[in-house]
Amino acid sequence: GENVEQHPSTLSVQEGDSAVIKCTYSDSASNYFPWYKQELGKGPQLIIDIRSNVGEKKDQRIAVTLNKTAKHFSLHITETQPEDSAVYFCAASKPNTGNQFYFGTGTSLTVIP
Amino acid sequence: EAGVAQSPRYKIIEKRQSVAFWCNPISGHATLYWYQQILGQGPKLLIQFQNNGVVDDSQLPKDRFSAERLKGVDSTLKIQPAKLEDSAVYLCASSLERSVGYFGPGTRLTVT
Numbered sequence: 001g002e003n004v005e006q007h008p009s010t011l012s013v014q015e016g017d018s019a020v021i022k023c024t025y026s027d028s029a030s031n032y033f034p035w036y037k038q039e040l041g042k043g044p045q046l047i048i049d050i051r052s053n054v055g056e057k058k059d060q061r062i063a064v065t066l067n068k069t070a071k072h073f074s075l076h077i078t079e080t081q082p083e084d085s086a087v088y089f090c091a092a093s094k095p096n097t098g099n100q101f102y103f104g105t106g107t108s109l110t111v112i113p
Numbered sequence: 114e115a116g117v118a119q120s121p122r123y124k125i126i127e128k129r130q131s132v133a134f135w136c137n138p139i140s141g142h143a144t145l146y147w148y149q150q151i152l153g154q155g156p157k158l159l160i161q162f163q164n165n166g167v168v169d170d171s172q173l174p175k176d177r178f179s180a181e182r183l184k185g186v187d188s189t190l191k192i193q194p195a196k197l198e199d200s201a202v203y204l205c206a207s208s209l210e211r212s213v214g215y216f217g218p219g220t221r222l223t224v225t
Contacts, residue, residue: 006155034213043117043204043216044156089155100146100169101214103155 002027004092006104013080014112021107023090024072030092033073034101035064038087047088048075080111115139117217119205125223131193134220138186138207144168146214147180147190148204156204162188195224 003026013019025033031052036044050057050064050073057064061080066073077084087108091101118137126132138145143164148156159178161168164185173180177196182188192199202219 004155036216041218043206043218045216046213049213091155100158100161101156103157105155106153 002030002092002094002102004090004102004104006090006107008107009105010108010110012110012112015080015082017080019075019077019080019084019109019111021075021088021090021109022072023074023092023104024070025092025102026071027092027094028068028071029094030102031095032093033064033066034091034093035062035075036089036091036103038089038106040086044089077109080109082111082113085109085111117205117207117215119203119217119220121220122218123221123223125225126195128197128224129194131191132195132222133189133191134203134205134222136188136190136205136217138188138205139215142207142209142215143185144208144214145182145188146206146208147188148206148216150202150204150219152201159190192222195222197224200224 006023034049037047038044048062061078063076087106089106090104093101145162147159150156159173160170160180162182165182180190202221204219205217206214208214
């Protein structure tokens with residue numbers, strides 16, 4: 001199978017600062033890495049994803065980087081806002097598995113106004 | 114585009130009782146997943162369907178859990194009998210082939 005580890009488990013930042021969440025994966029066959037945001041009482045919502053043929057992807061204040069050699073990928077949120085407060089999950093998926101996702105354990109992000 | 118629908122949103126049962134959850138995926142999504150999310154953990158895949166066939170159910174506790182997807186659309190997940198450790202949020206997700214997964218709001222199950 002695949003083992004995804006995620007750090008840190010909790011993160012507090014001041015509004016306007018940056019937040020970084022890191023994940024590692026074990027199976028070099030994994031080639032798709034989505035990030036999900038989960039707010040209280042809701043299901044996870046995709047915020048950004050990256051495929052293994054790309055090293056970095058950006059969408060406004062959110063960016064994801066991927067290092068295939070080291071088997072780790074990171075989520076970067078710049079200019080954080082209180083509404084960014086949520087639990088963030090990384091995941092990894094292998095080809096030919098119908099997008100079967102293996103999730104990290106989650107990071108609870110708190111943005112302090 | 115309507116999202117993934119799940120019902121009920123909350124359920125409280127006593128141990129050894131039975132419970133069923135329902136999921137309606139996004140229209141046209143052939144792949145449907147059921148995940149179990151225990152408090153403080155990431156979602157764990159229970160079963161994956163492609164149309165109405167099972168792709169992977171290796172982590173489904175088959176002695177008490179069952180799932181079906183009739184006509185390749187809606188799906189139900191059943192637990193019989195429930196145990197205390199089944200208390201969790203049960204998430205349904207769907208996806209097109211080789212695309213991202215979209216999650217429903219989940220059903221929060223409490224077993225007392």
